[in-house]
Amino acid sequence: MTPMRAMVIDDSRAMRMILKRIVTKLNFEAVEAGDGKEAVDLLTAMTEVPELALIDWNMPNMNGLEFVMHVRADPRLREMTLVMVTTESEQSQIVRALAAGAHEYVIKPFTEGAMIEKLALLGLVPTGANS
Amino acid sequence: MSVEVEVNENDLAEMVEQVWESYLDPEGVSPLIPTYDENQPSEVHSSVCITGSWTGHVVYASSTRAARRAAGAFLAMEPDEVSEEDMSDVLGELANIIGGNVKAMLPPGAFLSLPQVVLAPETTARYPSASRISGVYGLWDEEPVSISMWHSRGDTSSTTNTTNNNKEGAE
Numbered sequence: 001m002t003p004m005r006a007m008v009i010d011d012s013r014a015m016r017m018i019l020k021r022i023v024t025k026l027n028f029e030a031v032e033a034g035d036g037k038e039a040v041d042l043l044t045a046m047t048e049v050p051e052l053a054l055i056d057w058n059m060p061n062m063n064g065l066e067f068v069m070h071v072r073a074d075p076r077l078r079e080m081t082l083v084m085v086t087t088e089s090e091q092s093q094i095v096r097a098l099a100a101g102a103h104e105y106v107i108k109p110f111t112e113g114a115m116i117e118k119l120a121l122l123g124l125v126p127t128g129a130n131s
Numbered sequence: 132m133s134v135e136v137e138v139n140e141n142d143l144a145e146m147v148e149q150v151w152e153s154y155l156d157p158e159g160v161s162p163l164i165p166t167y168d169e170n171q172p173s174e175v176h177s178s179v180c181i182t183g184s185w186t187g188h189v190v191y192a193s194s195t196r197a198a199r200r201a202a203g204a205f206l207a208m209e210p211d212e213v214s215e216e217d218m219s220d221v222l223g224e225l226a227n228i229i230g231g232n233v234k235a236m237l238p239p240g241a242f243l244s245l246p247q248v249v250l251a252p253e254t255t256a257r258y259p260s261a262s263r264i265s266g267v268y269g270l271w272d273e274e275p276v277s278i279s280m281w282h283s284r285g286d287t288s289s290t291t292n293t294t295n296n297n298k299e300g301a302e
Contacts (some may be wrong), residue, residue: 011245012220012221012223012224012227013206013217013220014202014205014206014217014220014221014224015205015224017205017206017207018154018205021207058227058231058243058245060245086231087227087228087230087231087232087234087235087243088231088235088243089231089232089235090234090235090239092239108153108227108228108231109149109150109152109153109154109228110153111152111153111157112157
């Protein structure tokens with residue numbers, strides 16, 4: 001069976017490492033990008049679109065919200081599941097991200113278990129993958 | 132009309148606890164032990180600036196050893212394998228996470244900057260027009276770590292109410 005692919009987009013290498021460890025454990029193949037612009041460039045070059053993107057909000061060049069809007073405007077990328085992973089925890093920001101097309105929202109700091117639960121809710125990993 | 136801002140030391144301590152539980156000490160064996168010593172030394176620090184409905188800084192400061200250990204915990208490496216770049220990256224992310232959660236407690240209309248990292252001690256010279264209003268000070272495996280909140284004196288948009296006395300001019 002072909003493993004699913006996840007794109008981890010964060011300007012912090014440390015945060016990318018943490019997210020990559022989690023998705024790799026869940027049998028995803030992980031690709032990293034340091035900001036929204038780099039992620040768009042990678043997606044343009046890819047023949048197969050990743051099933052999942054974990055997206056930070058505050059990044060240089062292209063922020064997470066702009067990336068979500070870019071993805072939603074591109075029919076080729078419509079199947080991607082988009083999860084914001086960010087410190088932006090105000091209700092109004094969450095609403096903005098979901099309205100722009102993000103499917104889920106994870107607030108930093110998060111535990112590995114909390115992230116896996118969110119991915120299970122989205123049907124990307126089996127329920128109970130955390131146990 | 133001024134807006135009263137309430138972010139007290141208990142709020143900061145709760146955020147810090149979540150950071151430790153999530154990234155720095157997921158096993159729960161090495162918490163930050165409070166010292167309540169706002170003058171404890173630091174060798175490196177990172178900060179984010181908040182502007183808008185409240186103006187000030189959130190600062191994470193520690194010894195170099197504690198910063199290396201934090202980077203090691205994030206990156207799943209031994210502290211002595213951690214590069215200066217790794218340390219800067221993790222210090223920046225820690226300031227970003229704590230600053231973002233502080234921002235969420237402020238009145239709507241606050242904006243968070245990207246983090247700044249300085250591999251030098253935290254000094255008041257870096258925030259010449261701000262006063263420390265709250266903080267969590269402790270030892271992590273016997274190394275100093277502090278998280279503090281600084282209010283810019285020129286900010287007339289809000290007043291700040293904390294459980295700590297204002298430390299203006301005390302640094």
